[in-house]
Amino acid sequence: MIDCAGLSDRMVAVAHGVSVWEPGEQAHLHACRDCADEWRLVQAGGGLAHDTVIDTERILVRLHERLRTPVPQLRPASRPLRQVAMVAMAASIALLFLVPTVRRATNVAVVVPAVVVLPELERLNEHQLEAVLTELDGGNDVLSPMRLPRMGDLTVQQLELVLHELGG
Amino acid sequence: MTLAAADLPNDPDLVAAWRGGDEHAADLLVRRHGQALGRYLSGLGAASGEVDDLVQDTFFRAFRGLEGWRGEGSFRGWLFRIAGNLLKDRFRSGKGRIFLALDDHDIADHADPEGELVADEVGQQLVAGLAQLPRLQREVFLLRVQQGMAYDDIATTLSTTPGAARVHYHHAVKRLKEWLT
Numbered sequence: 629m630i631d632c633a634g635l636s637d638r639m640v641a642v643a644h645g646v647s648v649w650e651p652g653e654q655a656h657l658h659a660c661r662d663c664a665d666e667w668r669l670v671q672a673g674g675g676l677a678h679d680t681v682i683d684t685e686r687i688l689v690r691l692h693e694r695l696r697t698p699v700p701q702l703r704p705a706s707r708p709l710r711q712v713a714m715v716a717m718a719a720s721i722a723l724l725f726l727v728p729t730v731r732r733a734t735n736v737a738v739v740v741p742a743v744v745v746l747p748e749l750e751r752l753n754e755h756q757l758e759a760v761l762t763e764l765d766g767g768n769d770v771l772s773p774m775r776l777p778r779m780g781d782l783t784v785q786q787l788e789l790v791l792h793e794l795g796g
Numbered sequence: 797m798t799l800a801a802a803d804l805p806n807d808p809d810l811v812a813a814w815r816g817g818d819e820h821a822a823d824l825l826v827r828r829h830g831q832a833l834g835r836y837l838s839g840l841g842a843a844s845g846e847v848d849d850l851v852q853d854t855f856f857r858a859f860r861g862l863e864g865w866r867g868e869g870s871f872r873g874w875l876f877r878i879a880g881n882l883l884k885d886r887f888r889s890g891k892g893r894i895f896l897a898l899d900d901h902d903i904a905d906h907a908d909p910e911g912e913l914v915a916d917e918v919g920q921q922l923v924a925g926l927a928q929l930p931r932l933q934r935e936v937f938l939l940r941v942q943q944g945m946a947y948d949d950i951a952t953t954l955s956t957t958p959g960a961a962r963v964h965y966h967h968a969v970k971r972l973k974e975w976l977t
Contacts, residue, residue: 636966636969640940640941640944641944643941643944644944646944662973665973665976665977666969666973668918668976669918669922669941669969669972669973669976670941671918672918672919672922673922673937673938673941673942674941674942674944675919676835676838676839676919676922676923676938676941676942677834677835677836677838677839677942678835680831680834680835680837680838680844680847681831681834682830682831682833682834682847682848682851683848684826684827684830684831686848687826687830687848687851687852687855688822688823688826690852691822691826691852691855691856691859692819692822694852694856695822695856695859695860699860
């Protein structure tokens, strides 16, 4: 017994010459209008745009020309911008580890150790570290452990500063 | 001397060779997949005068963005994905056409004139029917029927699941059958 779904699955393979119809399948194709219509469709689809001819040599010449062109390098971020980015990154990492408690579904407070070694923080100078800690102190009432600062959190002035740095 | 298919380097090997500076590897990849890409783009509705540029752009983006191909799907599928996205961008920017016209020379010159006539008719109807399908159904149908891809490959190429690809295919076939009758 040939089922239509099974025959449908084999149509592409037969149309591409990977397989051939069994006698029973051929008989089914003659008897089943639905399968016959699909088979016509698959055959026509298999030959669609068969005469499209590309100019491979021309494509290769142009492709190699383009690939030999150096990739335009983005201008490295300026030093102040790098520092701002480092501070922001360090603050984001610190937020993950320094928030003191995490409440479980049972409402039992679990204390997370607050002493975490962060090499990024060690590289900050006194002012940068102060800025990070100020941000942490000031933001505890609005920042949950799951919410990290995003670009949208920047004030207009901060955003302008970043854009100014990017624009040189 | 003709090399057997098994003697030819496979796509991942050629990609690795190209990464290592072998330009000839890129040539082989273009020769291997360029024609199929051209057919796919034509089937999706690319203007015949733009197919070469689109194929070239597809390979350019592929080679420039090789780190984006992590080898989880076939390189071929990844090329089709890039090509589809390129064409989508062209249509959005108004540079592509709505759908291809089927010229007289688009029909195969079969020995059976009656069969050719039927194929001609069905082919033209199919072109018109494909234009009516949602983009994803059109892409799945072409990857499956024109390119002979398995559902797993189609799923990777179009960032969907094999089951969803199968559903899209059957919806496409159903609508095209309705269109043809």
